[in-house]
Amino acid sequence: MARLGNAGRRATRARARVVAATLRRDAPFSAEELAREVGRGGVGRATVFRTLDLLVSIGALARVHGVERGGRCVRYTPCAPAHHHHIVCRSCGRVEEVDLAGLDVRLAAIARTRGYASLGHTVEIAGICAECREGGA
């Protein structure tokens, strides 16, 4: 039993380390980047992925599309507590939060007219930001 308790405490500490590492980020990051960072402290990849899933499920993080060496990838972005959406630059990967309250109401209404009890939605606006456009992209 004592051994189980130790394993539990280790898991909790590892998770806390992942959470702390995400809190230090102020720009979108990939699971790989985070795994590399906390991996040096001995935190396993499975813990990183599980903790990221948990943070997404409680709304502290959101998954957004990113670009890496020309290919698509998934990035995580820290989120404000209130419901909102993201606009993502397909060139530099910058993420901004946008409030689309009118859209939220309409999406829920569409679900209702289809006979669904609406549980939520995923909206991401893709674009090229002003800075990237000025850069000639």
Ligand SMILES: [Zn+2]
């Ligand atoms: Zn957000």
Ligand SMILES: [Zn+2]
């Ligand atoms: Zn940009």
Ligand SMILES: [Zn+2]
């Ligand atoms: Zn919404």
